[in-house]
Amino acid sequence: MTSEEELRRDLSQRVLLHRRRFLALLAGTGGAVVLGACSSDDPAPKPKPEATTTTTGAGPTSTTSTTLADLAEAPSAKGIESDPFLLGVASGDPLPDSVILWTRLTTDLADPTGFGGIGDTDHAVLWEVSTDEDFTDIVKHGTEPAAAEFGHSVHADAHGLEADTWYWYRFRIGDHTSPVGKTRTTPKDDASVDELTFAFASCQLRTAGHWTAYPQVVADEPDLILFLGDYIYEYPGGTGELAIPLKAEPVTVADYRVLYAAYQRDANLQAAHAIAPWVITWDDHEVENNYAAGTAEKAEDQAGFEARRVAAYQAFWESHPIRIDPPAEDGSLEVYRWFRYGTLAEFFVLDGRQYRSDQVCGDQVGTNAKDCPDLANPEHTMLGPEQEQWLAKGLKAADATWTVLAQQTVVKSLVLGDVILNVDQWDGYPAARSRLLDSIYQAGLQNVVVLTGDIHAGGAADLRMPNATTEGEIVAHELVAPGISSPGFGDIAKGLDLAAFGLAYANFEDNGYVRCTVTRDTWTTEFVIVDSIATETSPASVDATVEIKAGTPGITRI
Numbered sequence: 001m002t003s004e005e006e007l008r009r010d011l012s013q014r015v016l017l018h019r020r021r022f023l024a025l026l027a028g029t030g031g032a033v034v035l036g037a038c039s040s041d042d043p044a045p046k047p048k049p050e051a052t053t054t055t056t057g058a059g060p061t062s063t064t065s066t067t068l069a070d071l072a073e074a075p076s077a078k079g080i081e082s083d084p085f086l087l088g089v090a091s092g093d094p095l096p097d098s099v100i101l102w103t104r105l106t107t108d109l110a111d112p113t114g115f116g117g118i119g120d121t122d123h124a125v126l127w128e129v130s131t132d133e134d135f136t137d138i139v140k141h142g143t144e145p146a147a148a149e150f151g152h153s154v155h156a157d158a159h160g161l162e163a164d165t166w167y168w169y170r171f172r173i174g175d176h177t178s179p180v181g182k183t184r185t186t187p188k189d190d191a192s193v194d195e196l197t198f199a200f201a202s203c204q205l206r207t208a209g210h211w212t213a214y215p216q217v218v219a220d221e222p223d224l225i226l227f228l229g230d231y232i233y234e235y236p237g238g239t240g241e242l243a244i245p246l247k248a249e250p251v252t253v254a255d256y257r258v259l260y261a262a263y264q265r266d267a268n269l270q271a272a273h274a275i276a277p278w279v280i281t282w283d284d285h286e287v288e289n290n291y292a293a294g295t296a297e298k299a300e301d302q303a304g305f306e307a308r309r310v311a312a313y314q315a316f317w318e319s320h321p322i323r324i325d326p327p328a329e330d331g332s333l334e335v336y337r338w339f340r341y342g343t344l345a346e347f348f349v350l351d352g353r354q355y356r357s358d359q360v361c362g363d364q365v366g367t368n369a370k371d372c373p374d375l376a377n378p379e380h381t382m383l384g385p386e387q388e389q390w391l392a393k394g395l396k397a398a399d400a401t402w403t404v405l406a407q408q409t410v411v412k413s414l415v416l417g418d419v420i421l422n423v424d425q426w427d428g429y430p431a432a433r434s435r436l437l438d439s440i441y442q443a444g445l446q447n448v449v450v451l452t453g454d455i456h457a458g459g460a461a462d463l464r465m466p467n468a469t470t471e472g473e474i475v476a477h478e479l480v481a482p483g484i485s486s487p488g489f490g491d492i493a494k495g496l497d498l499a500a501f502g503l504a505y506a507n508f509e510d511n512g513y514v515r516c517t518v519t520r521d522t523w524t525t526e527f528v529i530v531d532s533i534a535t536e537t538s539p540a541s542v543d544a545t546v547e548i549k550a551g552t553p554g555i556t557r558i
């Protein structure tokens, strides 16, 4: 095996469910995915009842139509008195032959027990995948547990699908049928791909307003949607339909489930979930503001923080169509992962929260570098040593036209004189940032794009060696998403000399998302902003368009 093959194998081992399926095949249990089966090098997942998958008809090319009568009956909904699909459906983490299909059974959004009105009884659902919207050609179906232990969440690995293909899916239980979602497998790993369109977004503080960007995302019909963190915020409050039914910040799994339900009840969000597969990572607010690994934001909240983080991680896993095992016994959750889109692009999805060093010098906005010797600590890490090594190896093995890092916080230096805007960002981890840029440089990659959330501001900037603002070799390009609804910083960018900061674009004021169209020659980025988040819908428009040409480093505003 060549070292490149070894690296590739190492990467694909991150796709845990695939490995599980392989092990299941070895064990003679067919293709059934048994989450409870684990190999010696896996973190011990919590046991989960067995799921089954069935191929209906002759596969995706079959022209035979399949009626519902041909299918296995939907599992009983005994004890479920009303529509359990209040949170809609979603799909995610696509591969060439598989997509994770998600829902979470809930009949009561504010149920303080955390069981969503369903009680602590385990259930199961039937899932169906069709090549058409009307489900006349169902090509796969199976039953998947909706266990009380996991908040009646469903993660069905619909596999054996055709590459680079749109599908429709839904769930059924008793007489209840879920809304229909649309999803898409990725092209085969070695497929030449003409174009990929995707949206990326972050930061949707529910209590701040409506998510008016999503109807435009739906209208775009992207191949993929990436979410880069702050999908929820831990804050109660809000009024009317934006109200969070919690009296205090969440602490238990039940609290976090109620919080997720308050977010995921939103019709605009559900429509976006149902339009394309999502790939999701997290930032701080999925637990609490500016936490770092096991350290709470404030020292007075440290007692109980470990248990709070375990609860938040479990609720995160339950709430997303994510191709990872449930939290390990110690509560950790391996979120960083990799996927590719033919030979056009490969994505490293990073976790800059779970393994990071605590922020330096009291985590103050506007830290003066001169007063903060800790900044120079070479031990400080953003990704943790294991993930850092995994990324460096992966970058060395990267062979698609575009290499993408999908992550949380701003890499570009935002420093005024000696004053660091925000030490929670990579600016507070300069040694780690140097290692990151160096690993890109050492890999000899030309077309590297870093996708970022967190800051509630749209932006585009070249990243240079060795982290200079406007000089030095360009090693990567950073694109930053505005918040979906989290508040920005007003019009401070207006009148700012962007070029002096090495920024190709900045908008600190508006809400929106980023739309990317990627071809072998050009990466085109449109920063889409909405007029308002005060109402459920609002016009959206392109605020700026920037372009990166493959093989020619540097972002150009067009």
Ligand code: FE
Pocket: 203, 204, 230, 285, 454, 455, 456, 486
């Ligand atoms: Fe945020």
Ligand code: CA
Pocket: 229, 230, 283, 284, 285, 454, 455
């Ligand atoms: Ca954040």
